[in-house]
Amino acid sequence: MINRVIWIVLDSVGMGALPDADKYGDIEANTIGNVSEALGGLNIPNLERLGLGNIEGIRGVKMVENPIGCYGRFAEMSNGKDTTTGHWEMVGIYSDKPFPTYPVGFPKDIIEKFQIAIGRKVLGNKPASGTAIIEELGEEHIETGNPIIYTSADSVFQIAAHEQVIPIEELYQMCEIARNILVGEHAVARVIARPFVGKPGNFTRTANRKDFSLVPPHDTLLDNLKNKGFSVMAVGKIEDIFSGKGITEAIHTKDNMDGVDKTLEYMQEDKKGLIFTNLVDFDMRWGHRNNYKAYGKGLEEFDARLPEIIDAMKDTDVLIITADHGCDPTTEGTDHTREYVPFIAYGKKLKNNVNLKTRKTFADIGQTVADIFDVKPIKNGESFLELILKK
Template sequence: MSRAFLVVLDSVGCGGAPDAARFGDEGANTLLHIHEQVGLKMPNLMKLGLGAALGISTAETHGLHGVAREVSLGKDTPSGHWELAGVPVPWDWHYFPDTHPSFPPEISAMVAEFCETDGILGDCHASGTDIITQFGEEHLRTGKPICYTSADSVFQIAAHEETFGLDRLLQLCQHMAPILHGMNVGRVIARPFVGEDVASFKRTKNRHDYAMKVPSPTLLDWAKADGRATFGVGKISDIFSGRGVDESRKGFDDVLMGHLSDLVDEAPDGALVFANFVEFDSLYGHRRDPAGYAAHLEWFDEAIGPVLDKLRDGDLMLFTADHGNDPTWTGNDHTREQVPVVGAGVGAKDIGQVMFVDVAASVADHLGLTERGPGRSFL
């Protein structure tokens, strides 16, 4: 029985979204601009057809390749992943203004009351690493949580994993999540960090996303309904609020590659493995670091080679993305882009331009699932 591996390279967009101007992102192109500014050596994905999908190579390809467009009105993680799993977002997200303060006073008061402090720190748009540098030492002195947001529909809370307490931070986020979800804020994110001072602060792997529940069954649910084993690698379980995921494996990207490799060895016939590699976005896109982004892409390409070599006859492995985050662009937020779709296991095929929901329909088609969703299979 066939297996399917759907691998999301978080933020690895390829420009060309027809509504990019609406988001202030006309001309953004994550992969092309990295290639032009730094250069990219990605022989494994290029051989499958990544270069052809981007229009930067006419070399012979051996895999499925094309690009996908999103219809959900966002450029965020839940919108992209939900739609790739067959469920476009049926509402507009709530975004906090880029002002200081960013949050309604009643929200800040609820956080402070839970923490038994006389206020919060941050209360603004910020980079997660920058705001820890700015407020980390004050947080250690006062115990006040660091709350911040971005151009995405998120409410993020950073706190020291030891002095504030990881369990306490998770309880705080869990307490605030239904309140913020009621405002159509997509995610409440716990951002624990460690260190003694600004020189040693660093975020840990214990991030946890409390996402709004998906409004209808997704590819993961379709697979489970047909009795298939489902695995989430990275933050997939968080994005889908645990729904449809039998087993979740987490860690930093190098650890996640090991998990993906192990699942190629271990996943039973008929299984669905849904993976997200986040550090393209979190470490290099938001920080506007083209060289770092390029290096991580090249690391991924080299590491995925042996994994591809282990695929069984009948396996499908698709690589795609959820949005863009052009590191050469202005600001430090996601960019509205279409995304590449590159696949191994079904031979050479140019699928042209498809929709995000077609990815879910195609994976379901490959697995022979009963439900296919609103998309059309490109296999």
């Protein structure tokens, strides 16, 4: 019997362009492969031992003879390449239309409604790098008290504010207001609070970021687990991605290594169910900033922590490692990239060296987890539990 699944999402760690990547301008994308080649290789022996290098179509990772894990690559069935779309598909939500994006900023009527509701003017209202826009407008923001509004190639409405100018709770209230305005055709995937501190020329974003996502349109694997009495423990931004729906307890994190620490802390508890972790630095700190060197280092740092995770596993645990999309830091753009994602599963109850090849949807992962716990099936997924479970 499997009592617990530890599911870790390496945010944006894709492994090669999907067949329809040309529609997204991503035909050259290959996050793992391009990072590895740019660095002359990656030192990730633990991921390789689990089977990462044996996945169909992967580049830049060493293959081993007898991996101890089960492995494969997964295609995204939904239309889109963002965090919300990827995570939602994993647990049973198919998104047929991409969330709206705003390459020239938000419409005048949206901004006017927001300004009236918060009682302030806004600065910015354009696509921008988060670090660049606070350097550009941070001083004016301090002088005027007006929040900085910006977006990106993703479906996001981001509000940046200095913590000493607009306190955190007020910033969160502004995000709630924006979330209520951004509905219908303007229902962006996420409204994000982006607080920062410091002085002009030396601004720093803080760990008090908070995402205000759309509420999932129907129950998912998480709800099905919760409704049957299992724990659903969310680490990192998982709680935000699902607006708390289907979550029994949650903890936010300041960086990847803190995310690993918090995952290990949950693993020390004797609760049956799901530990669902998102490690966001790959995406937020390195992918979007085209920092392939830090990206590669981050993969190596995660790999170095894997023995701790494996040693902490009970015989009735299963570890899943995957991603939600790509964000190739070697490409010219800073957007997410439309890619396959790698999949690894390991546990004493699972077979070794099972090649799942290429699966057509992320939802297969969620349906497999649903089968493990014998809960209500999710939409669109096909379980592969029989292929990987020891008899």
